[in-house]
Amino acid sequence: MFHKKVKVFKIVLATFIIICIIGTVILGFLGNYLYNYALNSNAKKTIFSSSEKKLETSGEIKEPDQAWLLKKAKDITLNSKDGLLLHAYEINNKSDIYVIAVHGYRSEGLGMASYAKHFNNIGYNVLVPDLRGHGKSEGNNVGMGWPDRLDLLEWINVILKEKKNAKVILMGVSMGAATVMMASGEKLPSQVKCIIEDCGYTSVWDEFKLQLKNEFHLPAFPVLNAASVVTRLRAGYDFTEADAAKQVRKSKTPILFIHGDSDTFVPYSMLEPLYNAAKCAKMKVVIKGAEHAKSSVIDPNTYWNAVEHWVVKYTNQ
Structure with a gap:
């Protein structure tokens, strides 16, 4: 009888181990698939793409402005802390x-050329980086703003080496907005006077949870958990730590929050948690009828009046 029970136990244990192995393999496959789909810089499909077209995530894309930026700006580079050669237009x-x-x-x-042109026309200096894994910058992974926040600190240092008394403004759209918000929680030099974020997400976890549901009709658990582990192994960060809301809570730098109330890709509902999390000087601007990254196009007067007022307010202090 005892030997029979031992035999049954061994069968149950073996079955359980096999199920665990199969489950781990499946989750590993799904995690790698989602990573490649969303964060592999060389992938053709992306988590922000629809079957019709790729989503534009840097606002108003004007080819003449891009040609202008290429002609007007000079190329500069720096080496990131982890050895990537990063590029920017200055x-x-x-x-x-x-x-x-x-x-x-x-x-x-180049997707920020229209913004760069506007700031140039005011007379400001402009630095437009290619984030790691994008444009002319090296990298095989999309950082979603998290490793990029540290790269941004290096770009700030480049400016301060040129001019110690510079007044630096951080401005970003979509993932760029998440990047500047994530940077806001770091120890920024006193020369960084204010931040402008346009339609950034609360966290990478929240954004991917939404896109996983919209694109694949899948729940976050356990697929997103698996993808987060894969991302930690392949890109050096996980989705839970890449949290813009937690970072703005630590910010001492004034932040202007802008969001279109018709945004469904980075939903308008993310604006309030971000704004409420910030304990620094802050202001929010809601652009009526603007979809994702289109606020400057839908209502340029409201948009740029708010941006210019914010910059002047904190660079005159």
């Missing part, structure tokens, strides 16, 4: 004010 107008304009997911610095 426009120097011999002003004390420098705007670092950060692009969105699967875009590149």
Whole structure:
């Protein structure tokens, strides 16, 4: 009888181990698939793509402005802390004010050309980086703003080496907005005077949870958990730590929050948690009828009046 029970136990244990192995393999496959789909810089499909077209995530895309930026700006580079050669476009107008304009997911610095042109026309200096894995910058992974926040600190240092008394403005759209918000929670130099975020997400986990539901009709658990583990192994960060809301809570730098109330990709509902999390000086602007990253297109007067007022307010102090 005892030997029979031992035999049954061994069969149950073996079955359980096999099920665990199969489950781990399946989750590993799904985690790698989602990673490649969303965060592999070389992948053709992306989590923000529909069957009709790829989503533009850096606002107003104008080819003439991109040609203007290529002609106007000079190329500069730096080496990241983890050994990547990063690229940026720099426009120097011999002003004390420098705007670092950060692009969105699967875009590149050229996608911020219209913003760069606007700041240039005011007379500001502009630096437009290609985030790691985008444009002319090296990297095989999309950072979603998290490793990019540290790269942003390095770009700030590049400016301060050129001009110690510079007044630096951080501005980003979509993933670029998440990047500047994530940077806000770091120890920023006193020369960083204010931040402007346009339609950034609360966290990578929240955004991917939404897209997983919209694109695949799947729940976050356990697929997103598996993808987060894979991302930790392959890209050096996980979805739970890449949290813009937690970072703005630590910010001492004033933040202007902008969001379109018709945004469904990074939903308008994310604006309030971000704004409420911030304990620094802050202001929010809601653009009526604007979809994702289209606020500057739908209502340019409200958009740019708010941006310029914010910059002047904190660079005159």
